[in-house]
Amino acid sequence: MALLELRDIRMEFRTPDGDQQTILDVPRFDVEAGQQVAVAGTSGSGKTTFLNVIAGLLTPTAGSVLFDGTRVSDFGEARRDTWRADELGYVFQTFNLLGGYTALENVVLGMTFGPGPDRAFARELLTKLGLADRLSHRPSQLSIGQQQRVALARALANRPRIVLADEPTGNLDPRFALDALGLLRGLCEEQGAALVCVSHDPRVLDDFDERVDFVEINRAMRESEPEEATP
Amino acid sequence: MKSLFFIVARSMRQHLLSTIVTIVSAGLASGLVMSVFTVSEQSKTAFTGGDIGYDAVLGAKGSELQLVLNAVFHLETSPGNIPWSLYEEVKSRGDVRYAIPYAVGDNLYGYRIVGTTTEIFDTFEFQDGRQFEFADGNAFDDMRMEAVVGSVVAETLDLEVGHTFRPFHGLQYLPGQAPHEELYVITGVLEPTNTANDRVIWIPIEGIFRMEGHYVAGGTKQVERGMAEIPNEWKEVSAVMIKYTNPVRGKFMQDEVRRGTQATLAWPIANVLGIFFQKMGWITRVLIYVAYLVVIVAGFGLLASIYNTMNERRREFAILRALGARRSTVFSVIVLEAGTIAVLGSLLGYAVYGAILVGSAQVIRDQTGVVLEVGAAHPALLWTPVGMAVVGALAGVFPAIKAYSTDVARTLA
Numbered sequence: 001m002a003l004l005e006l007r008d009i010r011m012e013f014r015t016p017d018g019d020q021q022t023i024l025d026v027p028r029f030d031v032e033a034g035q036q037v038a039v040a041g042t043s044g045s046g047k048t049t050f051l052n053v054i055a056g057l058l059t060p061t062a063g064s065v066l067f068d069g070t071r072v073s074d075f076g077e078a079r080r081d082t083w084r085a086d087e088l089g090y091v092f093q094t095f096n097l098l099g100g101y102t103a104l105e106n107v108v109l110g111m112t113f114g115p116g117p118d119r120a121f122a123r124e125l126l127t128k129l130g131l132a133d134r135l136s137h138r139p140s141q142l143s144i145g146q147q148q149r150v151a152l153a154r155a156l157a158n159r160p161r162i163v164l165a166d167e168p169t170g171n172l173d174p175r176f177a178l179d180a181l182g183l184l185r186g187l188c189e190e191q192g193a194a195l196v197c198v199s200h201d202p203r204v205l206d207d208f209d210e211r212v213d214f215v216e217i218n219r220a221m222r223e224s225e226p227e228e229a230t231p
Numbered sequence: 232m233k234s235l236f237f238i239v240a241r242s243m244r245q246h247l248l249s250t251i252v253t254i255v256s257a258g259l260a261s262g263l264v265m266s267v268f269t270v271s272e273q274s275k276t277a278f279t280g281g282d283i284g285y286d287a288v289l290g291a292k293g294s295e296l297q298l299v300l301n302a303v304f305h306l307e308t309s310p311g312n313i314p315w316s317l318y319e320e321v322k323s324r325g326d327v328r329y330a331i332p333y334a335v336g337d338n339l340y341g342y343r344i345v346g347t348t349t350e351i352f353d354t355f356e357f358q359d360g361r362q363f364e365f366a367d368g369n370a371f372d373d374m375r376m377e378a379v380v381g382s383v384v385a386e387t388l389d390l391e392v393g394h395t396f397r398p399f400h401g402l403q404y405l406p407g408q409a410p411h412e413e414l415y416v417i418t419g420v421l422e423p424t425n426t427a428n429d430r431v432i433w434i435p436i437e438g439i440f441r442m443e444g445h446y447v448a449g450g451t452k453q454v455e456r457g458m459a460e461i462p463n464e465w466k467e468v469s470a471v472m473i474k475y476t477n478p479v480r481g482k483f484m485q486d487e488v489r490r491g492t493q494a495t496l497a498w499p500i501a502n503v504l505g506i507f508f509q510k511m512g513w514i515t516r517v518l519i520y521v522a523y524l525v526v527i528v529a530g531f532g533l534l535a536s537i538y539n540t541m542n543e544r545r546r547e548f549a550i551l552r553a554l555g556a557r558r559s560t561v562f563s564v565i566v567l568e569a570g571t572i573a574v575l576g577s578l579l580g581y582a583v584y585g586a587i588l589v590g591s592a593q594v595i596r597d598q599t600g601v602v603l604e605v606g607a608a609h610p611a612l613l614w615t616p617v618g619m620a621v622v623g624a625l626a627g628v629f630p631a632i633k634a635y636s637t638d639v640a641r642t643l644a
Contacts, residue, residue, distance in 0.1 A: 052640045057553060078557050085555020096550045096643065100245025112234045113555035154554075 001069055002030035003194050004054065004162055009063035011049055023049050024060070025220035029212075033161065036185055036195040038205045041214030045221055047198040050214070051164045054196070055088055056080035068161075085114035089155030089193065091184065093167035095147050097139040103150045104135040110157035118157075125153040129183060145176045149183065156187050163188050165197040169204055181207055235560065238551070239568045246540055250572060253536045257576020260529035261619045262583025264522040268611035269584070270591045271515040273603045275508050277595075278304070284356025286478045287498035289313065289321060289330075289471040289488070295497040296507050302333055302470035303500060304427040304599055305343045308402060309335050312449075313494050315466035321473060326480040329354045332468040334439040337398040337411070342384045344398050344432045346439030349373055355472065357428050368392035368419035371435055378415045379433045382423040383600055392417050398434075400444055412443050425602035440466060526622060529576070533569055534626040541630050548634045549642035558635050565631035566624050573623020577616030584612070 011024035023046045031037055041047040052058040054065060056072060065073040072083055089110070097106050107122040126135055129149040139147050148171070155163055168184060169177035181197075181204055188195040197204065198214070205211055215221045243250045283303070290298040291311030300307040312334075322330040331354070334346035352363050352370045366385075371377035380390050390396070394417045397410035415434060423429055440447055440461050441454045448465040475481055481498035488496040497503050548561045585605075592603040 048644060049640070055553070057640045057643075078559070081552070081555050081557045084553075088555075090553055092553075092643065096546070096553070098241070098547055098550060100241045100547075105241065109238075109551075110554055112237065113551075113557075113560070117234070117237070158555075 003033040003035075003068055004029075004031040004196075005064075005066040006030070006054070007064045007066070009053060009065070010061045011046075011053060011058065012061045022220045024053065024218055026050070026063070026217050027219065029217050031162065031194050031196055034189075034192050034194055036188060036208060036210065037197070038208035038211040039196060039198040039214050039217075040200065040205050040211060041198060041218075041221075042200050045214055046218060047214055048166055050218070051090075051166050051196070051198060055090055055164055056084050081113070085158065087161050089158065089160035089163040091151055091155045091163065091165040091168045093170040095139075095151040095171070097147055097150055097154075099139055102136045102138055103131060103142065103146075106139070106150055107153045107157045110154035114158040122153070122157055125157060125187075126150070128187075129153055144171060144173070145180065148172055148176075148180050152180070152184050152187065155184075156191060156193065159191055160193050162194040162196065165195065165199075167199050167201070168197060169199070169201060174203070177201065178203060178207065235563055235567055238564050239571055242544075242547075242564070242568055243571070249536045249540070253533050253572050254576045254579060256532050257529045257573050257619060257623065258579030258583050260522075260525045261577045261580025261615055262587060263525050264519075264615045264618075265580060265584040265609075265611050266587035266591070267515070267518045267522045268615075269588060269607070269609045270603070271518065272609060273607060274595065274601075277601045277603055278504050278508070283500055284358050284361065285472045285474045286500070287473040287475070287481045287484070287496055288500060289317070289473060289494055289496050290469065292493060292495050295495055295503045298470065298495055299497045299500055299503045301335070302472065302497075304601070305345070305431055306427070306599060309469045310495070312467035312469055313471070315463050315468060317494060318468050318471050319463070321471055321484075324484075326476050326483070328474045328476050330474075331355050331472045332436055333470040333472065334436050334467070335402065335469045336439055336445060337400055337442060338402055338404050339384070339396055339398055339432055340388060341404040342381075342388070342430055342432055343402060344378075344434055344439075346434055346436035348436060351433060352379070356474070357424055357426055361424070363424065363428070364422040366420045366422045368417070371418050371433070373435045373437065375435070376413055376415045376438060377418045377435070379419040379421060380417055381421050381429040381431045381433075381600070383429040383596070384432055385420045390417055390420070392420060398442065400442075413438070413441075425600075427600035430600040436468070437461070526619065529619075530622040530626045533572060533623055534629060536572075537565065537569055537627060537630045538633070541633050544634070545637050545642055548637045549639045552637065552639040553643060561637065562631045562635040565634050566627040569627025569630075570620050570624035573620045573626075574616070576623070577619045580616065580619065581612075 006026050006029040009024055009026040010022060012020050012022050015021050039047060049058060053060050060073060064071050067087065072080060075083060101109060103126060104122055107126060108117045108119055111118055123135060126132065129152060131146060131149055134142060134146060165184060169180055172180055185195065199205055288298050288302045290302060291313050293310035297307055297310045301309050318330065318332050321327055329350060331347060331350050335343060337344040349370050356362055371379055384390060395414050397414055399408055399410050439445065446453055447467055452465050454461055485496045485498050488494050551561060588605055592605055596602050
């Protein structure tokens with residue numbers, strides 16, 4: 001049994017014109033425990049929606065998301081929030097650090113709603129990522145690369161079993177992109193967390209042994225814009 | 232709960248200026264409400280306090296309130312004089328324990344000079360069971376130009392035993408006016424009583440009769456210098472402070488006095504002032520309404536302050552939700568933040584209240600001699616902060632609903 005199983009996921013939106021538009025149509029997508037997989041897709045192809053459905057931030061119109069055999073897509077919102085806080089890490093393209101919090105506090109926040117604050121572990125993570133002397137700095141006082149590392153630490157602060165990364169290097173200087181990716185993959189491996197990394201950056205995608213094209217798993221893409229779906 | 236406070240504390244730190252401004256506004260509102268309630272209540276208690284040592288004041292025909300304000304609080308003008316014979320008649324009654332005459336007409340730099348007898352120091356009780364005590368010196372001699380000063384007068388005018396002064400004519404001091412010829416020597420300074428008596432200079436009543444320029448006998452005669460004895464028919468008093476053997480005797484005397492045309496008896500004194508405060512109660516009510524309004528304005532200020540940050544914070548809430556925070560957590564954060572600001576404002580309100588109360592007490596003491604009990608408890612000191620916290624939390628509900636309904640996926644897209 002895979003750690004994450006998506007079955008017949010459909011996500012539909014109503015356009016301003018009143019038409020029903022299908023964004024996601026994913027018959028099957030599995031991720032094993034500890035597996036690291038890259039999902040290749042162009043901008044606007046629905047990759048973020050795909051990740052939000054997995055994370056329980058969006059409820060699919062149809063289909064199931066199973067985590068460790070449990071149908072989390074059937075959970076009520078509050079239970080889904082708790083599941084996310086306990087089991088899932090999320091790395092955003094824009095990092096989404098909170099400006100009013102220090103680097104250490106941002107990481108502590110990542111575990112606040114799940115296992116509970118553990119400042120020592122947060123400090124350990126940041127130290128591992130080379131930010132030992134930046135713990136009390138706020139995001140605005142950090143470089144982009146440093147902000148990215150704080151975001152990585154936050155995503156792994158609750159010791160998740162799966163990490164979702166949405167264009168994790170998209171905002172980084174190409175010189176540092178692979179370094180950041182290496183850190184993310186290294187931390188996930190160290191913690192035994194599975195990783196789903198969506199990106200359109202060929203260098204990022206090439207770094208993964210296991211890689212799928214979003215257009216292949218998302219039938220909605222194939223039907224609407226097949227020519228744009230190729231990375 | 233700990234995590235909620237963690238988030239609230241960070242949010243307040245991030246919006247420090249608006250947080251401080253809102254706390255100050257809540258503090259001012261809270262302090263104002265507490266002050267209005269306590270100052271009005273304490274003023275009423277201080278002025279109508281039941282422990283006045285005497286039962287009634289006899290004075291010229293007219294307003295009982297004016298008589299009480301003039302004789303008890305040494306405020307207002309005297310409603311006029313009554314003949315000495317009336318004083319002697321009252322004094323000789325079997326149901327009167329003591330009757331002490333007051334004659335007024337002069338001041339020392341605005342502080343009232345009251346002519347009386349040494350009974351004021353020997354017999355008179357300014358409060359139940361409490362007589363004047365000397366901080367320094369002793370009583371005046373009835374037949375000498377001597378004076379005893381109250382504590383506020385001594386402190387303000389820097390007067391001590393042995394100092395001399397010349398009285399000014401009238402109850403108000405007019406800058407530039409020439410004093411009387413008579414030179415008085417201070418023989419005693421009284422201990423503070425925390426009553427209007429602290430603002431009085433006591434001199435022998437003969438001194439008032441004999442003061443240059445004073446008229447007696449209904450304004451028809453002047454006591455000439457060197458006159459050995461003043462005929463009783465010439466003498467007049469402004470008021471007589473009366474203590475009965477039994478306070479209810481005042482009712483009988485009041486009936487008698489009302490049948491006559493010369494005098495008014497203010498009895499019971501607390502009732503006279505009670506009626507006054509009742510009539511003036513609308514001022515207190517208006518002040519209370521204004522204070523409530525200020526609280527409501529502070530509540531709206533709090534709402535606006537938090538609401539204005541909502542657009543900026545929508546992303547923050549979406550991130551919190553993405554990290555696993557429930558909608559209810561986000562809602563609670565806002566309500567708790569508003570409540571915390573209100574509670575901090577209320578704590579500041581105690582300081583504001585303290586400052587207003589001390590200031591008001593000083594003004595009231597300076598103007599009337601009556602001292603408010605600054606440390607006295609009042610229910611408003613408890614329910615105002617609680618009410619403020621509730622208003623604050625309610626003010627947070629609207630922004631909290633907005634935070635609650637944040638669409639995470641759309642906001643983070």
